[in-house]
Amino acid sequence: MATDPNSAHSQLPKLKDVAAAAGVSLSVASRVLSGKADAYRISELASRRVRKEAERLGFQPDRSAKALRLGKSNLIGVIFPDVANSFFAAIAQQVAHAAERVGYDVLLADSGNSTNRESSLITQLLSRQIEGLVVCPVGKSFDHLKDRSLQKFPLVLVDRIAEINHAHIVTSDHRLGGTMLAEHLIEAGHRRIGVLQGLPGTWTNEKRLDGIRAALRKSKLKDIELAVRGDDFTKESGSKACRQLLQAMPKLSAIIALGNPQALGCLEVFQEKGLSIPRDLSLVSFDDHPFVSHLASPLTVIQQDVELLGREASRLLFSELLGESAAKKSQEIVPVKLEVRKSVMVLSKVQQHERVVS
C-alpha cells in the first residue's frame, strides 16, 4: 500500500477529477486534453464538457507522470562554467526562449569552472531524462562527455570545444580574433607584445593564442617579442600577469588581454602606476561591453556575436530534437569583428625600440 505524501496539502486536481466532473471516463478526458479528440472521434458534447471542467478546476497535467508514461521529458539541460558571466547568461537566455517556443523547459546548472562538477551535473541532468544538452565544457579532460549515454544524444558544445565527434559545435572564430588583434598591433608598429591569457589549456585560450602566434609568423618580422602570462579568466590573474609583463619586458609597448576580466585587472595596474592608454602602453582585448566605448581610453576589442551563438546553439539542439535535421553533427564557427577604438598607439620606427616603461 502506498502512503499519501500529500495528505496535508490541498491536492492539485488530477485528470481523474476532471473526468469525474465532466462525467466521462479517464481515457476520454485524456484524449480531449491532449488534443486527440478528433483522432478518437470524441463527441462534441463530451469534448466541451471536459474542457470546461479542466478550465474550471485549473487542471494541469502532471509532467512527471506524462514523462514517465511517454518516455519523454520535454526537458533540456544547460551547463555553463559561470552563469553570472553575461556572455553565458546571454546564451542561456537564447536557449530559454527557444525552448519555450517549442514547449520545452530548461534545467540550468553552473559548473563553477570545475570539471568534476560538470561531470556530476551531467549525470544529474541525465537522470532527469533530459532530451538534449547545451554545455560549455570546462578544462581539458572530456571523458565525461564521451560517456556511452551521451554518444547518441543531442549535445551542443558552445564557445569551448572538446575533442569529441558526437556533438554539435558552435563557437566564435577565436583564432581569427587573436590574429586580428595581433595584426592590428603589428601594423601600428608594436614589436614587444604581452598577452594576458586565461586558463591555459582551455580551448578558447589556446585558439586565441594560436591566432596571435600565426599573425606574428605571417608578419615575417624577426624582431617581434611575445610574452604570455596569466593563468585564469579573472581580474586577479589579469593584474598579476600585467605586473609580470611590465617587469619582464622593459620595452613592452602593447598588451593583448584574452578576456575582459584580465583587461580590467590590467586597467587597475595602469591606474595604480599612473600609466595611460595609449600614450604609455596600448591595450586591446577580447569581448566587448557597452561601457567599453566610454572608458577613459576606449578599448579596441574583438566583438563576438553572442546573440548569434545562442541562437545557433538553440537551433542546432532543437532541430535535432524535433527531428527536422539529419543526425549529422555540424560545426559552426561564427565570425568575429575587430572594433577599432582609441587604445592603440601608432609607433614610429624609432619608437618601436625606444619605449621604456616600468
Added chain:
Amino acid sequence: MATDPNSAHSQLPKLKDVAAAAGVSLSVASRVLSGKADAYRISELASRRVRKEAERLGFQPDRSAKALRLGKSNLIGVIFPDVANSFFAAIAQQVAHAAERVGYDVLLADSGNSTNRESSLITQLLSRQIEGLVVCPVGKSFDHLKDRSLQKFPLVLVDRIAEINHAHIVTSDHRLGGTMLAEHLIEAGHRRIGVLQGLPGTWTNEKRLDGIRAALRKSKLKDIELAVRGDDFTKESGSKACRQLLQAMPKLSAIIALGNPQALGCLEVFQEKGLSIPRDLSLVSFDDHPFVSHLASPLTVIQQDVELLGREASRLLFSELLGESAAKKSQEIVPVKLEVRKSVMVLSKVQQHERVVS
C-alpha cells in the same frame, strides 16, 4: 561473460536490471540505492553487490518515476524578466549553487518583461511539480501570483515586490538608494535635477523615485526643480529621456539614471553633444559595474549587494523547503552603498542658477 548487456538496444539501465544483475529483489536494490540499507537491515553482502552492479551499469534512477511515486520533484523554478542582465544572472547563479548543494535542480525561465509570459511560465513550471519558485515579477498586475496554488507555496520575490502577503521578499533598499543619490547631489549644490527613470509603475522604479522625492522634501529647499523622463530600463529610453531633459530644463545641472542602461544612453548623448562629466553636467546612477570606475568620468553610483540578494533568496527558499523554518514569510531589505567617484560637480551658490547647457 561474453555477452554485452547492451548489444541491441542501448537502453538506460533500470532498477530492475541492477537488481537482476545483483541477484536480489527490486526492493532490496531500491533500499540500498536510496540509502535505506541500514534502516531495512540489508545484509552487507547484498548491499555491496547492488552497489557494485549499479556502478558497473551506470545506473541512475529515473527522476520522473521517483517524483511521481514520492510526490516530490526536487525541482525549483526561477523566473526573471531578463536573464541576460548580469544582475539577474548573478542571482540565478546563487540559486543554482544553493540548489545543487541540497540536491535540487533548477528550472530557468525568462519572462522577457511580459506579465503574460510570466503568468503562463508559472503555470508551466507548476505542472512540473516545482516545490518552490524564485521570481522577479514584471509589471503592476499580480493576480497570477495570487493564484490558489501559490498561496501555500514557497515563493520568493526578488528585487521587485508585488503586493501579496504569501511570499518571502528580498530586495535592495531602492528607496534609500534614491535618497542617497539625491542628497549627494543636493549637498553638492545641484538645484535642477533630471531623472532617467525605468519602466513606470515598476516597484524598483517607484521606490527609487520615492527616495529621491523624500530627499528633496527633507532638504526643505524651495528652489529645487525635479524632472522625470523615460519609460523603460533600456539604453534607448535613457538617451531619449536625456535629450528631453536637456530640452526641457535649460538650467539642468545633474542627472540621476535609475539604471545602468539609461546611464549608458545618457553617456551616448553627452558624447554626441560634446558634453563632459562633471564639467558640463553631473551624472549619477544605480548599479555598479567593474568598468564604471574606469570610465572617462568614473560615475558615482549606488551599489547593490547582488551576491547577498541571491544568497538570501536561496536561503529563504530552501529553509522553507527543507522545513527548517516556520511558515512565516520574511521581508529582507538589503542595504545599498553610495560609491562616490568623480561624476558630480560641486557647485557654488552662483553656479547653482547660472548653468546653461543645451
Added chain:
DNA sequence: ATGAAAGCGCTAACAT
C-alpha cells in the same frame, strides 16, 4: 464514440 486496464520506473507497506 467510449471505457477498462495495462504499465512507464520507482518506493514502501505488507508479507514472509
Added chain:
DNA sequence: ATGTTAGCGCTTTCAT
C-alpha cells in the same frame, strides 16, 4: 533480511 505487490498520474491499446 528479503520478496511481493500496489499504486503515484498519465496515455494507449484493446475491447465494446
